[in-house]
Amino acid sequence: MLGIQQRLGHTDIQTTMNFYAHTTDYMKEKASQQFSKLMEDLHFKNIFMLGDHPYINPC
Numbered sequence: 001m002l003g004i005q006q007r008l009g010h011t012d013i014q015t016t017m018n019f020y021a022h023t024t025d026y027m028k029e030k031a032s033q034q035f036s037k038l039m040e041d042l043h044f045k046n047i048f049m050l051g052d053h054p055y056i057n058p059c
Helices: 002-008 013-050
Strands: none
Touching (some): 002 013
């Protein structure tokens, strides 16, 4: 971490650690949101592909 700390110009390692912890949390949240959207999209595509689903085609 010392190399990263020096490259970023942080005098305190805690500043570097806080930056990366925040970035990692943000990336986890974005990944979670994207995965949820993907699952939702797949769910609706599967319903429409069935064709004989009672809520879509009540005949």
